[in-house]
Amino acid sequence: MDFIFSEEQQQLRDSLQKYISKEYGFEARKAIIASKQGFSDKVWAQFADMGLLGVAFDEAHGGFGGSSVDTMLVMTELGRGIVVEPYFSTVVLGGSLIDLAGSEAQKQALLSEVAQGKLLLAAALGEPNSRYELNCVETTAKRDGAGYVLNGHKAVVLHGESADKLVVSARTAGGAREAKGISLFLVERKAAGVTVLGYRTIDGMRAAEIKFANVKVGADAVLGEIDAALPVLERAADFAVSALCAEAVGAMEALNATTFEYLKTRQQFGRPIGSFQALQHRAVDMMIHNEQSRSLALLASVKVQSEDPNERKRVVSAAKIQIGRSGRLIGQEAIQMHGGMGVSNELAAGHYAKRLAMINATLGDVEHHSERFASAA
Amino acid sequence: MDFIFSEEQQQLRDSLQKYISKEYGFEARKAIIASKQGFSDKVWAQFADMGLLGVAFDEAHGGFGGSSVDTMLVMTELGRGIVVEPYFSTVVLGGSLIDLAGSEAQKQALLSEVAQGKLLLAAALGEPNSRYELNCVETTAKRDGAGYVLNGHKAVVLHGESADKLVVSARTAGGAREAKGISLFLVERKAAGVTVLGYRTIDGMRAAEIKFANVKVGADAVLGEIDAALPVLERAADFAVSALCAEAVGAMEALNATTFEYLKTRQQFGRPIGSFQALQHRAVDMMIHNEQSRSLALLASVKVQSEDPNERKRVVSAAKIQIGRSGRLIGQEAIQMHGGMGVSNELAAGHYAKRLAMINATLGDVEHHSERFASAA
Amino acid sequence: MDLNYTKEEQAFRDEVRSFVRDNLPKDIADKVLHHKRLAKDDWVRWQKILYKQGWVAPNWPKEYGGCAWTPIQQHIFDEECGYAGAPRVMPFGLVMVAPVIQHFGSQWQKEYYLPRILSSEDWWAQGYSEPGSGSDLASLKTKAVRQGDHYIVDGQKTWTTLGQYADMIFCLVRTDSTVKKQEGISFLLIDMKSPGITVRPIITLDEEHEVNEVFFDNVKVPVQNLVGEEGKGWTYAKFLLGHERTGIARVGESKRELEQLKDIASKQLRNGKPLIEDPRFRDRVTAVEVELMALEITLLRVLSARSKPGPEVSILKIKGTDIQQALTELTMEAMGPYALPFRPEARDGNWHGEPVGPEYAAPAAAVYFNYRKTSIYGGSNEIQRNIISQMVLGL
């Protein structure tokens, strides 16, 4: 039992922390969000240079052979800076789908490109009616010679507009919610028949609706085993959820820090508002929520690698439940304690609250994971 | 729209309030609870003299022709005094079952006796496996000549040991949870084959397990229509729930009053603990819960008479949900704010909290009524 | 006790309902119901319609053009308007400054301003809060110095709702800094076109422009625009705050939003079944619905009381905003992943682009974040709890 990060991990964290606090302040972030693309190629290149983009991939695939704990470390710092670059969609979710489902050749070709910052990915998993259920797949992939033809509509694909390649879940057999019959395909975002409607998200990121109309792909586009993608999808999603939990913990920590600082400096009735006991006790609850969230994010970052899928699901869902609840409470209380300033877009506080609320709406909210937790028990 | 009680109602309330504050203090109540029977015949006789026992019955049946609002008024005062006499089981639940299901002859014979304090009733509806579902009836009543033979086990029958007559729900047809096939019977508590195991309840009242082994009753024991008792049972239960809500409001009010008084007098760190803002804000929430509960208890006391069963169920369940939640919060906070004294049996506070918790466990808790509310919407 | 509306009240409700049905412009109601952006003209148009009907100032005495409605009638009116999707009548002129002018204003102020308020000719704004004075309002610093027939006003107000549209602003200003802070405050009516006034937008979390900072730099205000006596502004301010606060319960609007939420949750699917049938989600809706049912009765109890509403109206503010916020939260969560897309352009009444997800999803998250303001403005819910604690519980 040991909660100490290795020296390499501490260095990674420190350098990222330093970079974000120096280069990724509130104004810099605002400018990045306002740009056409919605994130910064420069920042992305620097992430590549720092080794962030391949941190969890095998060295054989151009990565650094780190663990899920390294991903957690990175995501926590990105959360602390509410960084909008497509780390989650490209490296965490896209990357792990390829890592878990891809052939050796696919991994070697693609992951090293991701690690070098040359390839952006997006995972097109959700659909208009799927909500948070990975098995709800109505998009179809029909055999067509050696390849497949895809048709369907993928919803709220994070960073879908800027991705070079899309990892698409499609139904090769079975009914709309059947576990069997789902397959994964790698599709060029610019392939003929792919229509992308990109938009901002309320937390400062980008996403897209992507429609596939008779999109032809070759046999080499298949990622993993035909009809049997669901277990892999679930594993990758659990990894992604554990990363989101880590990100949320970073965001909570930063949001609490800025809120407690405000309580100490904001004066009303001739004294700092942090001297009012009603606010003090609520601040303590915010802090406890952060600590409890941190605990389960840590646990999830380790147990997400468990060989026992029930243990993995249980712990990951527990973490997502905790950060969903805690993120809501901390986000709402932080805004409230900032008073009028809390609802101004010019203060960082509200942006943290937005990100925390949207993390709850990504890959399963509290209710979704409560049901999943109960069934994995 | 008018929230004013009539002059008669105000008089009724004032005289009951005066009686309870004079004759039913904490020590008097304690002695009553410690008595063998668990309630006071003297108090009961005085209730009869004050006209409380027939307040809601028709004048034709020996009552005073009052409304459900009168019952609410009485129950609120009984709640304020955490009165343990069997008003709820005899007058409210037992009385309304006879009132709603009985023949004219039964009403005339029985309700006037209740009103005069000569007849105690208990409603034997629940069973070991029924939880809060009135339709879960496994006790059977089989045709036997002109009469019936009853077999079964009724659970947690409030004041079952002291009742003269029991109103028993039994299955005359259908499967264990079927809506049709339930009938009501009037059974002498001392009838052959009836075994009663009486006990205290944690809130200072009495209840009993009652077993029926080949208990023979005549045709005149049938209350209402054979096989069709469920709608009547539900109506009587809703009336009883609305009365419990009123009782809870009285209990909350008294508990809040004693707690706020404690906050003003208890000194720590050289000042009354009520001067600490964290406690103040929580006290305000207790007060708001009480007001919201009062609002729905009022509404329920009126709408329980609605001709539209969906409206009746919706409002009554809403009230029970509200008082369940509010009763829990107020009970827990009151104990907490009393500190060590809160967990002492020598202070009234904890006894109010106990009664509030048990009201939640009577005729359906928050979860039961949430499901019912949703299905009546 | 009778919890039914009287026949007269029922008839009044019918009258209001059919009037609103026949006269509320559909384009405006559509915007309100779908959380689209309202233009200045939308508010003004609706207020002028009410003005024509004689219903724009129910809280005013009859002599000034009010309705002399009972509190219950006023509630019925609010409820029907809220439920039907009418825009809120802007309170700053009609509900806030007008009673102050009626009670404490000069004859000239009454004759000049009241008709213009009634006819929505002037759009008023509120100049209370300052950057350093939120909950502690009496610590305000904007000062007004008397120079001959004018006051010279310098300072800053903030959180000025829709100040960008305002013709007039009523301000609390400090005219004497040598006395106790509450005693040096005066109440001024200031023309927004006065030289030296700058309005700067504050963009809120939903990226909307709803509130402003208002800067006063050497602004000349005629002495005739002082309300009542110099140094008595705090008294007038308290009078204003206490005047009309039962409307903050917003029962009608919350009923409307609850109904929309249920409608949305019956369309949104969860595992192929309507979300509303999921007990987890359903119970959260039920919890709010029960609180709202209770709040309506709590409100009616306050309105029916023979005495003037006192500090217990703070309950209505706390519970009313709790419920409003809970509804926006549930509505956002009902969307699932479609809570994420943020397209402010889709909130424009004239936008006809390709929607993302169901149409009702577009504003959900933005509205949730916008509504965080409700527990902050109008006296934060912390201040409301202080009021109840002190004035009702005596702690």
Place this chain on the structure above:
Amino acid sequence: MDLNYTKEEQAFRDEVRSFVRDNLPKDIADKVLHHKRLAKDDWVRWQKILYKQGWVAPNWPKEYGGCAWTPIQQHIFDEECGYAGAPRVMPFGLVMVAPVIQHFGSQWQKEYYLPRILSSEDWWAQGYSEPGSGSDLASLKTKAVRQGDHYIVDGQKTWTTLGQYADMIFCLVRTDSTVKKQEGISFLLIDMKSPGITVRPIITLDEEHEVNEVFFDNVKVPVQNLVGEEGKGWTYAKFLLGHERTGIARVGESKRELEQLKDIASKQLRNGKPLIEDPRFRDRVTAVEVELMALEITLLRVLSARSKPGPEVSILKIKGTDIQQALTELTMEAMGPYALPFRPEARDGNWHGEPVGPEYAAPAAAVYFNYRKTSIYGGSNEIQRNIISQMVLGL
């Protein structure tokens, strides 16, 4: 980072588990698991078994007979004992007064009292709270006046847990009322058999006799029973409070109660189906289970830190008691109407009467009300929040 226990820790856990399995008397475990009443002898028997094994005082230094376990080992031990249904080792002697004697006591006190504490020969009680001094402990009034070789003690202590069994009580007493309140306090060890001591039971909401009032009327206490210096009692008291508080998280016991709750909820029926399958109930269980999973890691983080646990252990107190209370609440509600029957006689280990409802229902409501104490004792959760606010957040 490695969230797995080391091989050594695993082996230690196995050792503890099999020891407890082989040595914890079944009659005692049955009482604990079924919330039956424990007799004095039940605690003493178990403590003597641990004493024989050398495990009764893990927190003591080796020289005095302690175990020199790591904090993680201590946690494993606590968890295994809690989970298996061992009674809590009574903290008043072993955990509270012993470290004070070890650090500040005289040679005689060490030699005389420590072995008797270790062997459970003396049962100790705590004399801190007074009727007027709960959260504000330093305001205590019980006074001790020096007369030759003795102190004469007069006053009253309260909430003295299991004081009816005690041989000894350690007390904070006022020896000087002319100085700052914290500076006039001394720490006395008092023989409960001394003339002038009266113990009066306080009956709690579950009608159990667990706490007492202790009255001191002219009680003679030899000066050799003063710990350390006169007037330094407050320092020793704070030392004691800070000494061992990670056990208050009660993770092992809560895990056991959670498992029982799930077991009960799978037996209790709701509409013919196991209650645990009802999403409404299940989600409330899940919420507690998630918090408990988090608390375990939070605790391990505190225990693994290289520095001594500081004020952040208040988190463990708050969350630990939140969880314990939530579990008792859910257990009570799982019973449905069978929460009502109250039969204190059924909590006696030797009672074999006719049960009412399922056997597990009998203590549920009583335990719920008993456990309300957990957020009050050991420094109320309000005091814990004050501590975090000041010492951790710096507010």
